[in-house]
Amino acid sequence: MSSDIRVKKKHVVNGYRKKHSMIGLAFSIPVIIFLLVFVLYPVVYNIWLSFTNASLMTGTSEFVGIDNYVRIFSNKLFKKYFWNTCVWTFWSVLGQLLLGLGLALLISRPMRGGTALRSFLLIPYVVPAVALALVTKWIMNSDYGIVSYWMQQAGVLDGRQSLLALQGPAMWVVILLNIWRSYPFPMLIYWAAIKGIDREVMEAAAVDGASKWRTFLHITLPELKNTTIVLAVLRVIWTATYYDLIYMVTGGGPAGSTTHLPILIYQSSFGSFQIGYASAISMILGVLMFICIIFYVSKSDAADS
């Protein structure tokens, strides 16, 4: 009797799997259509636009070959903005990974209130960039901002001066802000990875008399290598293309010192209305990001699930 049921069950379930796997696919169709129409098509459309002289002013859109790309590479300022993008991306990503790792180590210690601390440290992940930008402009206000006041008192800044008005420091301010809002993600991923490290290995090391520092250096760090690579790639994609914060804090200024490619794309589209040209810039950024995306997807567990 019981074996009968088992046979019947197996039969039904196998038949179910075979017959209905296409019905399973049907549940994915809305997402497939959406991604084709509103993600893939725009990306392809962007490639086409980059070879045209499309303009919001004149409404024209004619094929001009690689003219836009020639113009971009012969523009001296482009080199500067590209370099700004590199500086912004490199230090933002390095900073958030280091801070994220440090805090992950902190919250993975067994201690009272550890979960509460973890929750608290995640808050910057959801604070709207606009709020962060507004409060930054306020605390850095040259006349009444509290941070400007402290720095003026300490003699770091001249009276009635703000860091945001100085070409060098403005970039550092936006980088620090970006680290502030983006460290929680690496922290969370590092924390999970640290938890996943075999307890026994750690304990064995402790028994053998390895110091905490040596354990960290020789066990924890090597275990985190792959996580770090994948995280770094993902964060490079999101940082190099991140527009909101710089736009709202400095607008790319002073004197273009914080203008990076996303700001340049926006200015070329809605400042000078040359969307063909702007598309070409975003293609240059896009090709670099595409390489990162392929790498990321191939390393993530979508590839092996």
Added chain:
Amino acid sequence: MKKAKTKKYASNILIAVLIIACIFMVGFPIAWMALSSVKPGVELFTIPPRIFPQNWSLEWYKQALANENVIHYFFNSLFIASTVMIIDMVIGSMTAYSLTRFSFRGRRFILMCVLAAYCVPPIMLMLPMYRIMNMLQLSGSHAGVIIGHLTVTLPFSVWLMVSFFKKLPQGIDEAAVMDGANEWQVFIKVDLPLCIPGVLSTGIMAFIMSWNEFLLSSVLVNKESMKTLTVGIANYISSTHIDWGIIMSLGTITTLPVIVLFAMVQKYFVEGMTAGAVKG
């Protein structure tokens, strides 16, 4: 023995100092914004600046809310984010069900495409999206912004929900099939109810992402009464006359709901993100 104790004591103090430093680092900007928003005008501009207000005042909030555009911004954001959340929950959970409970050709490919779409940044979509919305005559409408936000949130939602659906044992589906349920019934009556905490948390994260989104919202809508909160407030700052008190109150109004929502779902968010998002 004594030495070890002293060492332990010292390291505990170091940890405590670190924790306080972290709390200050995270809390300061948010606290300063909230404190500034309840300081009356005179106190906002005292030199040296005072940390805590001597007299609490809600005058900035009154002034901010007296502006009818602000009310528009608020309800626009609420409407857009809620719609995005619902669509994400419906489509996202269907996709997660499909990608975790069936084995069909191309399943892995779809999963990888979703992940790739998750990485496509808004700045790359901005221009083509603007043109497409014009072509579809959706520019300047909330529908356009909602579609824009879905490009950002939908791949994220699918990805997070997959990690919740993955955890359900296959046996549950099989038992339901034995009882004669079809795929739709298995989804609606068995799997979805079991995954509801994860699906709802993902929906709320999508709500937060949509609420916070700036670039696409700013490009796809230009009429004052149609703008979202983030775009509306960002404009305040570029006007020549800046009312810091009003701006700080608007910043607080935008931030607080998000922190409250996040506090509610962060447990599931942590669970979902650490289960699958990035692994080496």
